[in-house]
Amino acid sequence: MNFTSPIVEEYVAHGRSADCPVINTHAHFGPYKAIYFPMDAPEQVLHTMDACGVRWLIAAAHGALVDTDRGNKEFAEVIARYPDRLKGYWAINPGYPERVVREVAAFEQFEGFVGFKFLSDYYQYPITGPNYAPALEYANEHGLPILLHTWGGSPYDGPDVVEETARRYPNARLLMGHAGYGEWERASQVARDYPNVFLELTAAYRVRGALEIMVRVAGSEKITFGDDHPWFDPRYGIGGVLFAHISDEDRRNILYRNAQRVFGLPV
Ligand SMILES: [Zn+2]
Numbered sequence: 001m002n003f004t005s006p007i008v009e010e011y012v013a014h015g016r017s018a019d020c021p022v023i024n025t026h027a028h029f030g031p032y033k034a035i036y037f038p039m040d041a042p043e044q045v046l047h048t049m050d051a052c053g054v055r056w057l058i059a060a061a062h063g064a065l066v067d068t069d070r071g072n073k074e075f076a077e078v079i080a081r082y083p084d085r086l087k088g089y090w091a092i093n094p095g096y097p098e099r100v101v102r103e104v105a106a107f108e109q110f111e112g113f114v115g116f117k118f119l120s121d122y123y124q125y126p127i128t129g130p131n132y133a134p135a136l137e138y139a140n141e142h143g144l145p146i147l148l149h150t151w152g153g154s155p156y157d158g159p160d161v162v163e164e165t166a167r168r169y170p171n172a173r174l175l176m177g178h179a180g181y182g183e184w185e186r187a188s189q190v191a192r193d194y195p196n197v198f199l200e201l202t203a204a205y206r207v208r209g210a211l212e213i214m215v216r217v218a219g220s221e222k223i224t225f226g227d228d229h230p231w232f233d234p235r236y237g238i239g240g241v242l243f244a245h246i247s248d249e250d251r252r253n254i255l256y257r258n259a260q261r262v263f264g265l266p267v
Contacts, residue, residue, distance in 0.1 A: 005248045011238070016053025020252055021267045022238060023259035024049075026147060026177055026202045026226025027059035029075055037230040042078050045230065046085060052234045055256065055267050057086055059229070060117040060147070064091035068103055072110070079112035087263065089117035089147050094131040104138050114263050115145035115173075120156040122149065127157050127165050136165065139172035145262055147175045147200065147226075152182030159187045166194040173262055175224060179204040179214060188217035198262065201254070202226040205240030211254075212245050220250035224259045 010017040029045075031037075039048055049057060061078075064071025068091050079086045090113045092103055107113060116135050120127050127136075127148060139146050148165075150157045159180040166174055179199040180187025184207075191197045191214070199218060204210045205227070214223055227237030241254055256267055 005251075007248050007251055008242050011053075011242055015051060015235070018053075020053070020248075021055040021256050022053055022225060022234070023056045023058070023256045023263070023265060023267070024054050024226055024229055024234065025058050025175060025224040025259050025263070026200050027057045027229040028062050028065075028231065029059045029078060030062045030071070032062035032065075040230040042081065042086075046082065048229075048234060049085065052238060054234055055085075056259070056263075056265050057229065058089060058114060058147075058259075058263065059086065060089040060091045065093075065117075065119055065122070068093045068099070072103075072106070072113075076110040076112065083112060086112065087265070088113040089115050091117045091119070092132065092135045094118075094120070094123050094125040094129060097131040100131055101134050104134050107138075115139070115147065117147045118157070119149045120161075121151055121154050124156060126155065127161050128168075136169050136172055140169040141171070143171050143173065145173040145175060147177050150176040150178055150180045150187070152180050152184075152187070159183050159190050162187075162197060163190045163194065166190065166197045170194075170196055172196060173198065175200045175262075177226065178202050179210070179223075184210045184213045185217060188214045191218035191222040197222070198258065199223045200226045201237065201241070202228045205237045211240065215244075215246050215250055220246065220253040221258060223254045224262065225255050 061071040061075035090107045175198045177200045191199045
């Protein structure tokens with residue numbers, strides 16, 4: 001297959017491509033439990049982005065996945081320092097329904113946030129549950145993206161749950177984080193059948209053949225790049241796109257064009 005394309009050759013020679021930038025649509029920021037992340041300070045993240053040709057990083061603060069009140073606001077300060085490189089997902093915690101309404105209202109008051117982040121499996125709370133409704137209604141009303149953690153077979157955020165959500169909220173743009181890991185075919189069908197559903201590549205890029213299924217079933221216009229930075233080095237994920245059996249047009253769609261469209265970001 002096409003492993004000697006202009007984009008691949010440029011990446012292999014220089015570690016990045018001048019005319020094929022990357023938009024990372026699934027990243028995190030800040031400390032998480034006792035895990036050591038190398039190169040996770042904002043300046044170091046920017047350094048890695050530059051080295052790998054990553055134009056934009058869209059992230060949710062780790063702190064916000066636990067304490068949304070504190071974490072989202074702390075991350076707003078980091079974004080404000082790099083407004084032309086970083087964007088944020090405003091994390092929603094479904095465990096406190098009375099707070100979700102307040103969190104959604106607060107979203108508008110902070111610059112640089114482009115959508116919401118749901119982590120349903122971690123909270124063991126389904127995307128379709130009533131506690132998420134205020135955020136989904138808001139996203140539906142404003143055509144806002146939501147990065148959903150999704151996983152094959154999950155009753156909280158598996159492909160069937162995403163399909164139900166896509167049907168109920170046709171204007172919310174739903175990014176299936178991890179592309180419904182393991183249920184590649186089924187997740188790709190949902191992305192194919194619903195204009196507002198996209199597959200996001202975190203963890204999926206390392207599974208041989210998964211990306212080819214997504215491109216065949218959903219089309220490369222329905223896939224965005226992500227890698228859970230700083231959990232993984234972007235070279236790993238980008239390599240997964242470069243060395244998949246797909247065309248350079250597919251690689252451009254996945255690495256930046258689709259995200260450019262969904263998030264309205266200049267490159
Ligand atoms: Zn993640």
